Amino acid sequence: MKYNYYPGCSLERNAHSYHDSAMAVGTKLGIEFVEVEDWNCCGATEYMSIDKISAFTLSGRNLALAYEQKENGDLVAPCSLCLLNLQKSDHHMQESQELANNVNTSLAEGGLSYKPGSVQSKHLLDVFAKDIDENEIVEKVEKFLYGLKIAPYYGCLSSRPGFDGRENFDFPLRLDNLISLLGADVVDFPLKTHCCGGHMTQISEPTALELIRRLLKNAVDNHADMIVTICPMCQLNLDAYQDSVNKYFKTDFNIPVLYFTQIMGVAFGFEPKEMGIWQEFVNAKEVLAKILDEPPKVPKEKRASKTALPMAKV
Amino acid sequence: MNKKRIGVYVCHCGTNIAGVVDVENVAKWALEELGEEGVVVSKDNKFMCSSVGQELIQTDIEEQGLNRVVVAACSPHLHEKTFRTASERAGLNPYLCEMASIREQVSWVHTDKAIATQKAKAMVAGAVRRVAQHEPLEPIHVPINEATLVVGGGIAGIQAALEIANAGHPVYLVEREPSIGGHMAQFDKTFPTLDCAACILTPRMSEVGMHPKIDLMTWSEVENVDGYVGNFNVRIRKKSRFINLADCNGCGICEQKCPVKIVDKNFEAGIGYRKAIYRPFDQAIPNYPVLDQPNCTYFIKGTCKACEKFCPTGAINFEKEDELVNVEVGNIILATGYDLYDTKKIPQYGFGRLPNVFSSLEFERMCNAAGPTSGEIVLRDGVTKPKSVGIVHCAGSRDLNHNNYCSSICCMQSLKFAHLVHERTGATIYNFYIDMRTPGKDYDEFYQRVLEEKTFFIRGKVSEISDAARNEEEEGKLVVQVEDTLLGEQRRIPLDMVILSAALVPKADSGDVAKQFGISCSSNGWFSEKHPKLDPISTMTEGIFIAGCATGPKDIPASVSQGSAAAARVISYIETGVLALEPIRATVSEENCSGCRICNDLCPYNAIVFHDETMVSEINHALCQGCGTCVAACPAGAISGTGFSNEQILAQVKGLLMLDFAEPELEKVP
Ligand SMILES: Cc1cc2nc3c(=O)[nH]c(=O)nc-3n(C[C@H](O)[C@H](O)[C@H](O)COP(=O)(O)OP(=O)(O)OC[C@H]3O[C@@H](n4cnc5c(N)ncnc54)[C@H](O)[C@@H]3O)c2cc1C
Ligand code: SF4
Ligand code: SF4
Numbered sequence: 001m002k003y004n005y006y007p008g009c010s011l012e013r014n015a016h017s018y019h020d021s022a023m024a025v026g027t028k029l030g031i032e033f034v035e036v037e038d039w040n041c042c043g044a045t046e047y048m049s050i051d052k053i054s055a056f057t058l059s060g061r062n063l064a065l066a067y068e069q070k071e072n073g074d075l076v077a078p079c080s081l082c083l084l085n086l087q088k089s090d091h092h093m094q095e096s097q098e099l100a101n102n103v104n105t106s107l108a109e110g111g112l113s114y115k116p117g118s119v120q121s122k123h124l125l126d127v128f129a130k131d132i133d134e135n136e137i138v139e140k141v142e143k144f145l146y147g148l149k150i151a152p153y154y155g156c157l158s159s160r161p162g163f164d165g166r167e168n169f170d171f172p173l174r175l176d177n178l179i180s181l182l183g184a185d186v187v188d189f190p191l192k193t194h195c196c197g198g199h200m201t202q203i204s205e206p207t208a209l210e211l212i213r214r215l216l217k218n219a220v221d222n223h224a225d226m227i228v229t230i231c232p233m234c235q236l237n238l239d240a241y242q243d244s245v246n247k248y249f250k251t252d253f254n255i256p257v258l259y260f261t262q263i264m265g266v267a268f269g270f271e272p273k274e275m276g277i278w279q280e281f282v283n284a285k286e287v288l289a290k291i292l293d294e295p296p297k298v299p300k301e302k303r304a305s306k307t308a309l310p311m312a313k314v
Numbered sequence: 315m316n317k318k319r320i321g322v323y324v325c326h327c328g329t330n331i332a333g334v335v336d337v338e339n340v341a342k343w344a345l346e347e348l349g350e351e352g353v354v355v356s357k358d359n360k361f362m363c364s365s366v367g368q369e370l371i372q373t374d375i376e377e378q379g380l381n382r383v384v385v386a387a388c389s390p391h392l393h394e395k396t397f398r399t400a401s402e403r404a405g406l407n408p409y410l411c412e413m414a415s416i417r418e419q420v421s422w423v424h425t426d427k428a429i430a431t432q433k434a435k436a437m438v439a440g441a442v443r444r445v446a447q448h449e450p451l452e453p454i455h456v457p458i459n460e461a462t463l464v465v466g467g468g469i470a471g472i473q474a475a476l477e478i479a480n481a482g483h484p485v486y487l488v489e490r491e492p493s494i495g496g497h498m499a500q501f502d503k504t505f506p507t508l509d510c511a512a513c514i515l516t517p518r519m520s521e522v523g524m525h526p527k528i529d530l531m532t533w534s535e536v537e538n539v540d541g542y543v544g545n546f547n548v549r550i551r552k553k554s555r556f557i558n559l560a561d562c563n564g565c566g567i568c569e570q571k572c573p574v575k576i577v578d579k580n581f582e583a584g585i586g587y588r589k590a591i592y593r594p595f596d597q598a599i600p601n602y603p604v605l606d607q608p609n610c611t612y613f614i615k616g617t618c619k620a621c622e623k624f625c626p627t628g629a630i631n632f633e634k635e636d637e638l639v640n641v642e643v644g645n646i647i648l649a650t651g652y653d654l655y656d657t658k659k660i661p662q663y664g665f666g667r668l669p670n671v672f673s674s675l676e677f678e679r680m681c682n683a684a685g686p687t688s689g690e691i692v693l694r695d696g697v698t699k700p701k702s703v704g705i706v707h708c709a710g711s712r713d714l715n716h717n718n719y720c721s722s723i724c725c726m727q728s729l730k731f732a733h734l735v736h737e738r739t740g741a742t743i744y745n746f747y748i749d750m751r752t753p754g755k756d757y758d759e760f761y762q763r764v765l766e767e768k769t770f771f772i773r774g775k776v777s778e779i780s781d782a783a784r785n786e787e788e789e790g791k792l793v794v795q796v797e798d799t800l801l802g803e804q805r806r807i808p809l810d811m812v813i814l815s816a817a818l819v820p821k822a823d824s825g826d827v828a829k830q831f832g833i834s835c836s837s838n839g840w841f842s843e844k845h846p847k848l849d850p851i852s853t854m855t856e857g858i859f860i861a862g863c864a865t866g867p868k869d870i871p872a873s874v875s876q877g878s879a880a881a882a883r884v885i886s887y888i889e890t891g892v893l894a895l896e897p898i899r900a901t902v903s904e905e906n907c908s909g910c911r912i913c914n915d916l917c918p919y920n921a922i923v924f925h926d927e928t929m930v931s932e933i934n935h936a937l938c939q940g941c942g943t944c945v946a947a948c949p950a951g952a953i954s955g956t957g958f959s960n961e962q963i964l965a966q967v968k969g970l971l972m973l974d975f976a977e978p979e980l981e982k983v984p
Contacts, residue, residue, distance in 0.1 A: 168715065170778070171661035188667055190780035218782040304669075307696030309686060310577045312584050312673075314658050314666035 003127065004066045004075045005033035008082035008232075009041050015079075015232035017276020021261035022078055022124060024275065028140055028268050029132055034072040036065050042085040045199055053102050059089035060103040064114035066121075078124035078261075080157035080231035086121045087163040093117075123158055125230045125260065129174040137181050142269030144183025147292035150263070151189040151224035152176045153215070155234040159193040169193070175230060175260060182267040183295065187222040191215055196237040206248070212237055213245050216253045225287045227257045235259060239281045256284035318352030318446050321380040322438060323371060325362035325387035327417055334421035336431040340386065344438050351442050351969075354378060362387050368400040371411075375404035382448065384441045386414040386434065407450035409897070409957065414441040436973045443969035447962040453894040456544040456936050458887050459644035460484060463548055465536055465827075468496020469870055470862025471649035472518050473877030474884075479527035481885050486641050487522065488550055489532045491580065493598035494519055496651050500581060502681040502689065504870060505730040506760035512684075516597045523599040529641075533604055537638070539831055542921075542936035543857025544644045544893055552637040556591075556605035561629035564601035568621035568630065569593065576609050583654075583675035586686030591621050591630075595684060605630070645857050645884040648841065649877060650827060652863040655710040655717065655817035663709060663814055664779045669694035670792055671779060671812045674709075674727060681734050691738050693811055700810035703735045704794050706776050707747040710817035713775075717817045719838060722867040724815040725751045729761055731813055732769045743769045744807055746776045746796055754869065772807075774799045779812055818867040831858050832919050840866045851880040854939070855919060856895065859883060898940035898957040902931050906952035913944035913953065 011019040026033055039062050047055040063086060066075040077083040093100040093116035100116050107113055128137070152175040159169040172193065176186045194215060197208035215238060219227050229235045239257040246253055257280065265275035266288065277284055303310075324341040326332035337358045345356035355374050359367045362385055374380050383406065385397045390413040398408035414437040424430040460483050464475045467489035475487045487494070498504070499519075501511035522528055531552055538549040574590035581594035588594070590609045593601065611618035612632060622630040654675050657665040664671045670693050672680070683689040693700055705728045710716040725747065732743045745764075750771075752758045765771070778795040784806070791808035798805045820839035821827070828835045833853040834842045841860045844852035851859050861876035862868070868876075887893060902913075902922075909929035914922050921937035922944060924930075933944070933953070945953045954960065 168661065170715075173661070190662075190664070190778070190782045214782065214784060221782070305695060309585050309680075309692075309694050309696050310587070311669055311694055312658065312666045314661065 001030065001127075001131065002032045002034065002073045004036055004069055004072045006036045006039055006062055006066065006075055006077045006082060006086070006121075008077060008079040010079055010232035010236075014236055015259070017279050018078055018232055018235070018259040018261060021259060021265045021270075021275040024270055025128070025261050025264045025268060029128075029136060031127065031132075032072075033076065034069065036062060036075070037069065039065060042079075042082040044081060044085075048085070048088075053099070053106070055085075056089045056092065056099060057103050057106045059085045060093065060107055060114050061110070061112060062086060063090060063119050063121075064107055064112040066119050067114060068112075070119065075119050075121040076124050076127055077121060078230075079233070080123065080155055081233060083121060083123050084157045090116055090119065090121070091163050123230065125158070125175060125178075128260075128264065129178045134177075134181055137178070137264075141182060141267045143267055143291070144295070145263060145267050145291055146183050146295045147290055148184040148263075148287070149187050149223055149225045150179050150184045151187050151219035151222060151227045152179055152192055153189065153219075153227050153229045153234060153238070153257075154193050155229065155231045156193055156195040157233075158230055175228070178260065179228060179263070182263065184263070187219070187224045189219060189222060189224070191218040196231075196234040197241075198233055198237075201237060201241060205244070208237065209241065209245050209248050212241050213249055213251065213253075216242065216245060216255060217251075219255060220253065224255065225290060226263075226284065227255060228260050228263055229257060230260055235280075242282050254282060256280060256282045256287050258284055318382055319354045319378065319380050320348075320352045320382040320384060320442055320445060321355040321371065321374045321378065322348070322353055322357070322384045322386065322442065323362055323367070324356070324358040324416070324434075324438070325367070325385065326358065326360045327362075327387060327421075328360065331387070331417050331421045331434075334424060334427055334430045335416060335434045336427065337434075339431055340416075340434050340438060343435055344442070348439060348442050351439075352382065352446055353442060355380065363393050363396055368396065371397065371400050372404040375401060375406050381406065381410065382445045383411040384414060384438060384445055385411065386416045386438045386441065388417040389413075389415045389419075409451040410445065410448050412441045412445040412448065414438050432973055436970045439972045440966040440969035444962050444966035447959070447965045448957070451897040451956060453897050454899070454935055455892045455894055456542070457892050458544040458890065459546070459642055460888050461486065461641065461643045462884050462888075463488065463536075463546065463641065463643040463646045464649060465646065466496070466649040466651055466862070466864065467491075467494030467522070467530075467532070468649060468651045468862060468873070469498045469515065469518075470651070470864070470873040470877040471496070471647070472522055473874045474647045474649060474861055474881040475522055475528055476518065476525070477878050477881030478884055478888075479525050481881075483527065483885065483888050485528045486548075486550075486643065487528055487530050488534050488536055489530075490535055491594065492533050492555075492592075492604040493594050493600070494522060494530070494532060495595075495599070497675075498870060499595060499597075500583065500675060500682070501678050502683065502685075503730060503734065505726045506754070506756045508730070508733070512597060516599075519597065519599040530600065531639075532600060536830065539646070541642075542934060543855075543895070544887075544936070546643045546646060546857065548641050548643060548646075550639050550641065552639060554607075554634045554636050555602060556607070556631055556634045557602055558629050558631050558634070559600075559602055561627045562602045563627055563629075565626065566593065566603070567624050567626060569603055571620045571624040573618065573620060574609055574611055576606075582686060583673065583679050585672075585676040585679050645859065645887055646831065647859045647861055647877075647880045647884065648827065648831060648833075648864055649860070649862045649873075649880075650821055650824065650864045652818040652867065653821050655819045657709055657814045657816045660710055660716065660814075662778045662780075663706065663776070664781075664792070664812075665814055668779065668781055668792060668812075670700075670810060671814065674724070674731070674813060674815045677731060677813045681738075689738075691735060698810075699739050700735075700741050701739075702742040702744070702809045702811070703739070704744045704746060704779075704792070704807060704809045704812040705731050705735075706779075706794070706812060706814050707745065708775070708817075709814035710819075712748060717819060717838065719867070720751065721818040722751070723818065723869050726754070726757055726760070726869065728813075728815045729764045731815070732764050733760075733767065736764075736767045736769065741810070743767075744794070744809065745769055745771050746794065747771065747773060748775050749773075754871070772796055772798050772800075772805065774805075783808075818863060821864070824864070831855070833858055833860070834918075836866075840864070851876050851883060856893075856939070857887075895936065896940065898955070899935045899938045900933050900940065900942065900945050900953050900955045900958075901935075902933055902948075903952045903954070904928070904930050906950050907931055907948075908950045908952070910949065912949065913947055916943050916947050918943065
C-alpha cells in the first residue's frame with residue numbers, strides 16, 4: 001500500500017516522535033508514505049480567520065502538489081488540523097467556482113493549478129484503523145498491551161464537520177477499536193471529541209487550562225493509565241500544559257499522553273525510545289512498565305447489588 | 315372485425331390541463347388528422363369525469379356506433395375505471411376504452427404551451443393507434459376462501475382478527491411471541507387518557523383466546539406462502555413449547571420451580587428477569603408457558619427437569635417437536651408492528667454505558683405495576699428515587715444519522731412519562747424536544763396539563779449525555795448538554811435519571827416478511843401501502859393487507875382503526891364470494907418457451923412456476939399483476955401480455971412518433 005504523505009509543520013518540530021513512529025509502524029505493515037514534494041504550512045486555525053483566499057490558497061497549493069504525484073495514492077495527513085484545512089479548502093472550492101478561480105489564479109503564479117475534488121485526503125488514523133485489515137494489525141503485534149487502560153482521544157478537529165462522511169462524529173469508535181486490537185483496555189471516555197483548547201493557550205491561558213483540566217479529569221475518573229491522541233496539538237496541550245493545570249487548579253494529574261502510532265510501535269515490538277517515547281513531558285515509563293504478559297482475568301460480572309436492575313451493555 | 319369507429323374525448327380538467335395544453339386544438343386535430351386511424355368523433359369537455367362527460371361517451375357509443383374510445387385526461391390510475399364503466403354501460407367492452415395521460419405526463423410537467431399541446435397530440439395518437447389493436451377482454455373471476463390469516467397479534471392484529479371473526483368468518487392468528495398483546499401489553503398507562511393499558515387490552519386478548527372462530531397460533535411463524543388472492547396456501551411452524559397443551563392447566567408451578575433466571579430482553583425490555591420456562595406476563599394469552607430451550611439447564615447439561623418433577627399434571631414433554639400446519643386462506647392481513655430503535659447506536663447519549671440512562675420501553679416496564687420494580691420509578695440501583703429526571707424526545711428520529719422520519723408517538727409518550735414521573739416521584743422534570751408534535755384528539759390538552767405540572771420544556775436537540783462533571787453541582791450526576799434554542803444558549807443540566815424516547819423502526823425482519831408475502835417496503839423499511847392516502851391498508855398485491863405500525867409509526871387509536879379497516883375490506887371480499895380481477899395478464903407460449911427460467915425469479919409477485927416434466931414456464935393468472943417484467947425479459951419472446959401485446963405497444967409507439975418533436979410547428983413525419 002502506498003500513500004502521499006503531508007506531515008505538516010508540527011511533525012517536523014514538537015511532534016517528531018509522531019512522525020518517526022508513524023513511519024516505523026507503516027513500514028512494518030508494508031505501507032509506503034511518499035512525502036509531498038515542497039509542501040507548505042496549512043495555515044493552522046489563525047490564517048482562515050485573517051485572510052480566507054490566502055488561507056485556501058495555502059491548502060490549495062498542497063492539494064495541487066499532491067495531485068502532481070497522484071500515482072502514489074490518497075493524501076494522508078497525520079495532523080487533524082492539516083487534514084481539516086485540506087478538506088475544508090477542497091470542499092469550499094468545489095462549492096464555489098469563484099473561490100476555485102481565485103485560488104487557481106494565485107497558484108498559476110507558481111505554475112500550479114488544482115481541480116477541486118481531484119485529491120482524496122484522509123487522516124493517518126484511517127490508514128491504520130480502516131484501510132488495513134484488522135488481522136494484519138494483530139499479526140504484527142509482538143507484545144500485546146495487556147492490562148494497559150487507555151483513554152482514546154480524538155479531539156474536536158478530527159471529528160467535525162466530517163467532510164469525508166466519516167463515522168459517527170459525535171462518538172467515534174475507530175481508535176477505540178484499533179487500541180483493543182493491540183490488547184489494551186479501552187476506557188469509557190465521554191469527552192473523546194471535546195476540544196483540547198487549541199491555540200487558546202496563547203490567547204487566554206485560563207480558558208485553555210480549564211478545557212485541558214476537564215479532559216485530564218475525565219480520563220483519570222475513568223481509571224485511564226494513559227491518553228492516546230491522534231493530533232499534535234492535542235498531545236502538546238494535554239502533555240506540556242499538565243503541569244500548568246496542576247499549578248493553576250491545585251490538582252495532581254500525572255497521566256502520560258502518547259500518539260496512537262507510538263503505542264502501536266510498542267506493541268509491534270519496537271523499543272520505546274525508537275518510538276520517541278521518553279520525550280514527552282509526563283513520562284510514560286511507569287505506565288508502560290505496567291504491561292502484563294497475559295490478559296488480565298476479567299472478573300465475572302456480578303450484579304451491582306441485590307436490588308439492582310439489569311442493564312444493556314455496549 | 316368490423317371497421318374501427320373511434321371516439322376521442324379530451325378533458326380540460328378545469329385549468330389543470332387546459333392551462334397548459336390547447337385542448338380544443340388537440341380535439342380538432344384528432345378529428346382532422348386521425349380520421350385514417352378510425353377517429354369519427356372528437357370532442358373536448360371541461361370535466362370528462364363528471365356525469366355530463368361520461369354521458370357524452372355513452373351517447374356517442376349508442377348513437378354514433380363507436381366501437382373504441384380514447385379519453386385524454388388524467389392518469390389511468392385515477393379514472394380508467396370511470397371511463398371503462400361508462401363505456402360498459404353503453405354496451406361496449408370496457409377494455410376497448412383507453413386513456414392518454416395528458417395531465418400527469420403533459421400539463422403538470424411542461425410549461426411551454428406549444429410543446430405541451432404537441433405532446434398531448436402525440437399521446438392521443440398513440441392511444442388511438444393502440445386502442446385500434448385492442449380486443450374485448452373478460453375479467454378473471456376467482457373464488458374467495460372464507461378464512462383469513464392475520465400475522466402479528468399486537469393491538470392492530472387483535473382488532474382485525476376480532477372484527478372478522480365477529481362477522482362469522484374463520485381467522486388464523488399467528489403470533490411469534492409466546493403471547494399476543496404486542497407492545498401495548500408492556501405499557502402501564504396510555505396517553506392521552508391515561509387509562510391502564512392492561513385494563514383495556516386484556517379483555518380483547520381473552521376474547522381472541524376464547525373466540526370459536528379464531529384459531530390462535532402463538533410461538534409460531536409463517537414459513538411459506540403460496541397461491542394468490544382468494545386461495546393462499548400457508549405453512550405455519552408451531553414452535554415446540556415442550557409442553558403437552560392438553561394437559562397443562564396454566565398453574566405456573568413449573569415457572570416457580572425452574573432454577574434458571576435470565577434477563578428478559580423482550581417483554582421486560584432487558585430491565586427484568588424471567589425463568590427458562592415462563593409466561594411473559596400473568597395475563598398472557600394463551601396461558602401456557604414456553605420452555606426456552608437454549609437457556610434450559612436440562613438441554614444444556616442433561617440434568618434438572620425440575621419443572622417436570624413439580625408439574626401436577628405431567629404436562630412437560632422434553633421430546634416435543636415443532637409442528638407444521640398448512641392452512642388455506644382467502645386473504646392475509648400483516649400486522650407485524652415495529653421494533654424500538656437501539657439507542658446504543660447513539661453512543662453520545664450513553665445508553666448501555668451510563669446506568670441511569672433508560673430506554674423508553676425500559677421505563678414503561680418500570681412504571682408497570684406488574685413490572686420489575688412493581689411500578690416504582692427508581693434508578694438502576696433499584697431503590698433510589700430520582701429527584702430530577704430528563705426526557706429526551708426524538709432519540710434517533712428526525713436525524714439523518716439515524717432515522718430521518720418523525721416517529722409520531724414519542725412526543726406524546728414523553729409527555730406521558732413526564733406526567734408519570736411527576737405523579738409518582740415529585741421530581742423536577744425536563745423535557746428536551748426539537749418540535750412539539752401533539753396533533754391527535756385531546757393530545758394538546760394533555761400537553762397543557764403537563765405544562766401546568768411545572769415540567770420544564772427545553773427546545774433543543776440534546777448533543778450529549780455524560781457523567782463528566784465540570785463542577786461540584788455536576789458531580790455524580792448525568793449531565794445533559796443541550797442548546798436551548800429559545801434562549802440561544804448552551805446549557806448543561808445535571809440530572810439523576812434520563813429517559814430516551816427512542817424512535818420506532820421497522821421490525822428487523824420486515825424486508826424478509828415483505829418478500830415472503832410478495833409486497834414491498836418504503837426506503838425506510840415500512841410496508842408500502844397501495845396508495846398512501848386513498849388506500850392505506852392495501853398493498854400492490856391483491857389479497858394482502860397491512861395494518862398498524864407495520865406500515866409506519868402510529869399510536870394505538872390509529873393502529874386499531876387500520877386493523878378495523880383492513881378487516882372491513884377482507885369481509886367485503888369474503889361476502890362477495892368471488893373476485894373479479896383485471897384480465898391484464900402475461901401468458902407463456904408453451905411452444906416458444908426454451909425453458910431457460912430467466913423469467914422465474916424476476917416476477918415480483920412470484921406468479922411464474924416452472925414445470926420440470928415439460929421444461930416450460932407457466933404463469934398463474936390469479937397471481938400475475940400484468941407488470942410486464944417477464945414479457946420484456948424473455949429472450950425467446952415467448953411471453954405476451956394480454957392488453958400489452960407487441961402489436962399494441964408498437965402501434966402506440968408509432969402513434970407517439972407521428973409528430974416531429976424537433977420542429978416547434980406541427981409537422982407530420984412521412
Ligand atoms: C415507549 C412507548 C410508549 C407508547 N405509549 C403509547 C400510548 O400511551 N398510547 C398510544 O396510543 N400509543 C403508544 N405507543 C405506540 C403503540 O405502541 C403502538 O401504536 C401499538 O403498539 C401498535 O400496535 P401494532 O399491533 O401495530 O404493533 P405491535 O404492538 O408491535 O405488535 C406487533 C405484533 O406482531 C408480532 N410479530 C411481528 N412480526 C411477526 C411475524 N413475522 N410473525 C408473527 N408475529 C409477528 C409481534 O411479536 C407483536 O406481538 C407507545 C410506543 C412506545 C414505543
Ligand atoms: S406446571 Fe405443568 S400445568 Fe402448570 S403451567 Fe407448567 S406445564 Fe402447565
Ligand atoms: S424466460 Fe422465457 S424461455 Fe425462459 S423460462 Fe421463462 S418463458 Fe421460458
